[in-house]
Amino acid sequence: MSTTSAERLKEEKSRLDEILRGPWVKNAELARKSLTFTSDLHQLLANDRISAQDLKAVLNSRDRRRARDLWHRFEPHWPDNQFTVAESDFRDSFDDALTILQLLELAVETGYLSLEIVRPIARSEIIALLWALPARNFLDSYDYWTVRYIADRVGIDLGLPKVMPPQPVSNGETQFGAFLALVSEWSVDADLDAWLGMLDGYVFEDPDDEEYYEAEAFYEFLTTGDLPDEANLEDVLRYFSLARGAFKFLFQLHGILGPMQESERYFFVIFFAYYLSKFFGYELEQRGYVATDDGWDEIGDASAFHRLLSGAVGADLSGPTAMTQDQIDTASKAYASTVRDAVSTLRTLWNETMIKLAKSHSKRL
Amino acid sequence: MNTRILHNHSEERWALLKRAQPENDRLTIFVHGYDGTYLGTWGNLPQLLHDNADEDSVLRKWDFLFMGYNHRTLSTFIDIADRIRDEWERAENGYPSIGRKYKRFALVGHSLGTLGIRQLICASSLQPRDMFSKLHSVTLFGTPMTGSVLAWFSPWAIGRSLRPFSPGMTMLHEWVRSAHEHTMAFHRDKWPRIKLVHGQADRIVQTHARHMINWPGDDRREANTASGHIDMTKPQQWDSRLVDLIREGCA
Numbered sequence: 001m002s003t004t005s006a007e008r009l010k011e012e013k014s015r016l017d018e019i020l021r022g023p024w025v026k027n028a029e030l031a032r033k034s035l036t037f038t039s040d041l042h043q044l045l046a047n048d049r050i051s052a053q054d055l056k057a058v059l060n061s062r063d064r065r066r067a068r069d070l071w072h073r074f075e076p077h078w079p080d081n082q083f084t085v086a087e088s089d090f091r092d093s094f095d096d097a098l099t100i101l102q103l104l105e106l107a108v109e110t111g112y113l114s115l116e117i118v119r120p121i122a123r124s125e126i127i128a129l130l131w132a133l134p135a136r137n138f139l140d141s142y143d144y145w146t147v148r149y150i151a152d153r154v155g156i157d158l159g160l161p162k163v164m165p166p167q168p169v170s171n172g173e174t175q176f177g178a179f180l181a182l183v184s185e186w187s188v189d190a191d192l193d194a195w196l197g198m199l200d201g202y203v204f205e206d207p208d209d210e211e212y213y214e215a216e217a218f219y220e221f222l223t224t225g226d227l228p229d230e231a232n233l234e235d236v237l238r239y240f241s242l243a244r245g246a247f248k249f250l251f252q253l254h255g256i257l258g259p260m261q262e263s264e265r266y267f268f269v270i271f272f273a274y275y276l277s278k279f280f281g282y283e284l285e286q287r288g289y290v291a292t293d294d295g296w297d298e299i300g301d302a303s304a305f306h307r308l309l310s311g312a313v314g315a316d317l318s319g320p321t322a323m324t325q326d327q328i329d330t331a332s333k334a335y336a337s338t339v340r341d342a343v344s345t346l347r348t349l350w351n352e353t354m355i356k357l358a359k360s361h362s363k364r365l
Numbered sequence: 366m367n368t369r370i371l372h373n374h375s376e377e378r379w380a381l382l383k384r385a386q387p388e389n390d391r392l393t394i395f396v397h398g399y400d401g402t403y404l405g406t407w408g409n410l411p412q413l414l415h416d417n418a419d420e421d422s423v424l425r426k427w428d429f430l431f432m433g434y435n436h437r438t439l440s441t442f443i444d445i446a447d448r449i450r451d452e453w454e455r456a457e458n459g460y461p462s463i464g465r466k467y468k469r470f471a472l473v474g475h476s477l478g479t480l481g482i483r484q485l486i487c488a489s490s491l492q493p494r495d496m497f498s499k500l501h502s503v504t505l506f507g508t509p510m511t512g513s514v515l516a517w518f519s520p521w522a523i524g525r526s527l528r529p530f531s532p533g534m535t536m537l538h539e540w541v542r543s544a545h546e547h548t549m550a551f552h553r554d555k556w557p558r559i560k561l562v563h564g565q566a567d568r569i570v571q572t573h574a575r576h577m578i579n580w581p582g583d584d585r586r587e588a589n590t591a592s593g594h595i596d597m598t599k600p601q602q603w604d605s606r607l608v609d610l611i612r613e614g615c616a
Contacts, residue, residue, distance in 0.1 A: 007385055011370050018375055174411035177373040177380055178404035181433065184375050185402060244520065251400060251595075259408035259599035327529065331514035334568040338515070341593070 012117050019103050019180070020121065023187040028097035032128065034090055035135070039063045041127050050123075052159030055131055067132035074134035076141040077201060088202075094138070096187070097129050098147055102271060103180065105150035105165075109267045110172030112180075115153060122154045136160060143274045143284055145357070172264045179268055182256055194238070195245025199278040199296075204238070218242055222299045225307025246299070247339065249275070254342035257349055269353040276350045289354050297347060300339035305332035369415045374462070378403050378433030379452065381463065382415055384425070391501070392456050392467040393615060395431045396449060398476025398507070399519070399527065403433030406475055408599025410607065417603045427471070427615050430456065436477065439523040442537055445481025446491045453493045471501045471614050475598045476570065477527060479508035483537060483580070486557060487544035497548075497555040502614040506562045507594045509534070509570040510578045538580065545581040561587040562597065562610055569594035 039060045044050045059067065073090055075081050083091065104122050107113040130136050130151075136158045139147050149165035151158050186192050197203075203214035209230070217228045221239050228235070253272065257265050269276065277284065281295025306328060368385035380403060383389065397406035404411055411431060418424040432452045434445060449472070459466035474482040482503060485491055493499075509527060512534045516527035526533030548556045561583055590597050590606050600607040 007370055011372055015373060018373070022376070171412055171416060174371050174380075174382075174404060174415055175409070177371060177375065177411070178402060178407075180373070180375045181378065181402040181404055185435075240520070247518075248400065252402075252405070255401070255408075255595050255599075256405045259596070259601065261409075327514060327517075331517050334514055335518060337568055338595075 012113055015107070015113055016117055016121070019100065019107065022100075022103075022180075022184055024096040024099040024183075027187070028093055028100065030093035031090055031097045032093075034093075035129060035132070037063045037066075037128075037131055039131075041131055042124075044127065045120075045123055047155075049155040049157070050127075051157045052133075052136075055127075055159075056133070059131070063131070067134065070132050070134045074132075074138040074141075094129070094135070095142075097125075098139075098144055099183070099187075101125055101129070101150055102144070102146040103183070105146040105153070106179065106267055106271060107176055108150070108153065109166055109168050110176040110264065111168060111170045112173040112176035115168075118150075119154050122150050123156065126151050126154070126156050126158075130158060133159070143270075143277070145270050145273060166267060169264055172267070175260060175264055175268070178256055179271075182252060186252075189245070189248070191241045191245035192248055193245070194242050195249055196275055198242060199275050219296065219299075222246065222296075223301055223304050225304040246296070249279075250339060250342040250346065254345050258345045262352070265349060266353060266356055269349050270357065273353065273357070276346065276353075280347060280350050282354070288358050297343050300336050300343055302332045302336035305335045367416065367419050369419060371411065371415060372464075373404075378435075380404055380411070380431045381428065382411055382418075382431075383428040383464070384419060388465050389426055389428045390465070390467050391427045391469040391471075391615070393427050393429050393471040393473055393611070394449060394452055394456075395429065396445065396472065396474040396478030396481055397431075397433060398474075398478045399436050399513075399516075399523070401433075401475065401478070403431045406598055407431065409602075410598070410600055410611075413600060413603050413608065421612065423612050423616050428467070436523055437521050439521070441523070441526060441533065442480045442484040443488070443491065444523075445478065446485035446488065449481060449485050450491055450493055453496075457493060457499075468499065469501050470499055471504070473504045473506070473611065473614065474508070475506045476509065476513075476594065477523070479505035480527075480534075480537060483508075483541055486559075486582075487537070487541040489544070497552070497557060500557045503557050503559040504562065504610060504614040505559065505583075506598050507564055507567055507570050508561060508580075510580070513570050515569050542581045548582075556582050559583045560610070560614060563587060563589050564592040564594055564597040565589055566591060566593040567597065 037059075039058055041055070041058055044054055044058060047054065073083075073087050077083065101122065104113070104118045104125075108115050108118055130139075137160075138144075139158065140160050145163065148158060148160060148163045152163060152165050198215055198218065201215075205214070206212035212228070218239055220226055220228075222243060227239065231239070257268055260268065277289060278294075279296050281292045281297070282289040283292055369382055370385060371380055371382050373380040395403075395407060397403055411429070414424065414429055418427070418429075430452060432448060434448045439445065453470060456463050456467040456470075472482050482505065485496075486503070512529035512531055513527050514529060516524045516529075516531075519525075519527065525531060528534075545556060559582055588606075588610055598607065
């Protein structure tokens, strides 16, 4: 082996280790523990290919019962399924557990890691997390395309409609590195967590006001700068946190996806397919993505930022760093324009991705 | 033959793109801006350098380190300068994670990162030993000349320093002026070459004020690109203005 090959292998091992100990690993512990099985599923790893029937056949009676008990935990949260706090924690943890598989797939797609080095760990992770049918159906509900791709790549049939994993490229490894940095940062960012939760439909309720719908109130805040009449300090802090999360979501996705070549950005856009579909107001249905009226892409109006800024810096409007009305105007216009640029680029990428997904997959046929 | 390997350390927010054979002893350190990430800020540049630097008569002699920081935890520009010095000293001393010793350095910054670089240049107490004699060049993309109006939206401590004409900006400007005057008086040849790159579509930093506000010691022959603030550090192809500017800094 040449020096370069040996150094490359060493680097790949180090890269794999880093993915396997990222911040998502700790968050995934709960789901991993809850999904512990007693069947001899590991015997399947000796097979080159593993079918959904193999997964089912090897389960002992205890795990079959457990799989049946897991149905509710893995149901989609729409149209109005309710989950206890413990169930919601489990679902969040399961999302983080799937992040590892998603990252492994993206790493292979972009040439960051070779399939050879990923294969053993990916197979073992898939068995550990997806041995129960309800867990596999969760992938279908929540657009986990990349998990389905990696399963196909490593010879595991999940019993879901066939997908065609994209051909890996050899020159996307630094893009993946940048992406990994972003995902690592996002996984510990409270503002983004709040915003992504809102996109996902997790909102605060007001026990004193049945009419209050937080997503609508926040949308109003973003587009007009108006807070609800009864907003208290806690609400204001929450809205500003959500706003920071929303704009970080836009700017950072725009920054990382915008400059990518068309051939490579598809891999990364589908990682965010679920959240981008919500942002642009799409739902995944039997016939593919269908537009709804619930998008967020109208945010970015300068007058709203003007009001937000006037309120946010009200306490600072005197003294040596005073902000004049002209400066507020300039800042609002600049911010609005930056937001609109980001939304416009992401819309183009999302449209392009929906078309590719529609061509490549026979969703739920 | 391309022998470049990207050594990526996402947990520690840095990546080193180095040539395996022969080993280089020159290092360009890239410093991102507010809300940037150590690789993401530079778009395709790391990949383009990976694929093409070995064939380039200038860039083949250089390795590239992309360093990062968390802007939410910064108090002042000094915190960024400290991070740059740490990376510099690790590279100069050949720490195991770097794998070799570097003798010559170029600094490239974007936006807030450029202020960290300015801070390092003007504060001798923060610098690696004998820094100026080893500093090949400085290239600053989208440097806030007076601050950034968007900093009013930032809830973090560093955001306050980034506001236009903030005390932090004013103090840094005066600090640079003093250091420049001192250096020119006593060590005339030691002030580094500082190249500014402005984006003509940049709405985030106040580039319109740049002709009125002079940072002492900057090369007055600034470069202008047609790009915006975010795009200016993200080249689409190897034959691009950005790569030319990086090459110029390494020549």
